[in-house]
Amino acid sequence: MNTIIKACVATALVSWTLAAGAAEPIKIGVTGPFTGGSAPMGVSMRDGVKLAVADINAKGGVLGRQLQLVERDDEAKNERGVQVAQELINKEKVVGTVGFINTGVALASQRFYQEAKIPVMNNVATGSIVTKQFVGPENKDNYVFRNAANDTIQSAMIVDEAVVRQKHTKVAILADSTNYGQLGREDLERTLAARGIKPVAVEKYNLKDVDMTAQLLKAKQGGAEVVLTYGIGPELAQIANGMEKLNWKVPIIGSWTLSMGNFIDNAGKNGDGARMPQTFIQDATTAKRKAFIEAYQKAYKIDRMPSAVSAAQGYDSVYLLAAAIKQAGSTDGVKVREALENLNGTVEGVVTTYTKPYSHDDHEAIKPNMVVIGEVKNGRVVLAK
Structure with a gap:
């Protein structure tokens, strides 16, 4: 009897351990300048990311697991960005990172994600070379993606x-x-x-x-x-x-x-x-945009977003990454990259509704027809007439 009881206890412990492992949160890095002259972009991006994560977690998370953000201020400095990338990858074990506001920081830092085969979602940095840094024939696969207008x-x-x-x-x-x-x-x-x-x-x-x-x-x-x-x-x-x-x-x-x-x-x-x-003007032109704007204003007790484009693109980047993890059925970097390059269905964002936003050879989600001209008028940005 003791042998049977011990076996049952051992089985229960193994089941409990597996369940606990399955319930571990999915860590996603968030990197950007949260201080200094670039802070309006970095803070707005981070706050948009937080709203997306809160929405996703409230609906059960991804693969039955909650998303957990690991935030780091790169101070818009290349050397700090490099340090942050290594820390997020090696110490925090993130499965992906969203962010990079400054083109120089992106170019200095994203090579560590490439080497680790972990997707990085550039949601603000716009330098044309950013997504081309690791293309073929030198590199078989590219782990750098973007949802910003290059x-x-x-x-x-x-x-x-x-x-x-x-x-x-x-x-x-x-x-x-x-x-x-x-x-x-x-x-x-x-x-x-x-x-x-x-x-x-x-x-x-x-x-x-x-x-x-x-x-x-x-x-x-x-x-x-x-x-x-x-x-x-x-x-x-x-x-x-x-x-x-x-x-x-x-x-x-x-x-x-x-x-x-x-x-x-x-x-x-x-x-x-x-x-x-x-790519985004703070104007409730769709139900999705209206809900996003109101949620941002309520959460951060602010009327005008410091950088509406950054907030919206930050929000969307999380949904794109989450969709890829769900489709891959895994947080493995290779599988997530493959899923990003061949996303099924659509991903509804606030910038746009994304349909097949990426392919193996095109890691740019934003196309010219998704971008409009804005104009500063009386302290706000409006659609230019």
Whole structure:
């Protein structure tokens, strides 16, 4: 009898251990700048991610397991991003990571996910090269995905707005000195060259610069009819304010970051009229968007999202990753990557409803027809008319 009892107890213990193992949470990394000039993007992305995880967990999680976020502030620094990536992979054992706000941080850090065969979802970084860093023939498989409008898409839209819609032929480019700014500037110059246009001025500035007078004077003296920008909020505001000081009123058209709260607030009325590509505008145009906006406002007690694009793309990135884990029936990185590249059905997000967003050779979920032009008006971003 004792032998039978012992066997039953042993069987029960094994069953309990397996059940406990099955109930362990699925760890997902979240990396972005939660402090500093890029913080509106990082915090908004993280908060959008949290809303998605709360929704999914409330419905039972994925594969019967809850999602658990492991957050790390990469401070928009390449070296810190590298440290965070290694920590999330080796110490926290994440099955995937969402984030990367800054192109330079992404390019420095995502190689660790590639080597570990763990998918990473770039939900804000837009440098055109980001998803091409590990393509064939050197790499059989690529573990870097994105659901943000890359700079190839954005540069085409910026130039189309400036040259085709607004009929400007004399353009100036002001871009910051980061990887993001300089890669974006290269995309703009290539796109302009394809239309036979050479900028009258191409000027660079550094993060935290507060006086753009020299760069703006070169653009003005060159006869620029429009200023094209690639940078982030604080310095973009210095451009708008510097133009006001020079009493120089020409349009500002730039990358999506002109929608950042710290551009809108710091530029004030000088930012009105600035135009930029947007995947998401804080406007309840669908039931899904309405619910998302209201949930964000309620959870974080805020009216205007610091970076609505970042929040929406962060939210959607979790749903895409969760759908892949569910389809794979596993958290194994190889299987999750394969599922991402061949997702069945649709994934309803707030940016769009995704149908087959990725393939083995295309890791860009956002296509040109999903992006609109926004405009700053009275302290908010609205759809440009």
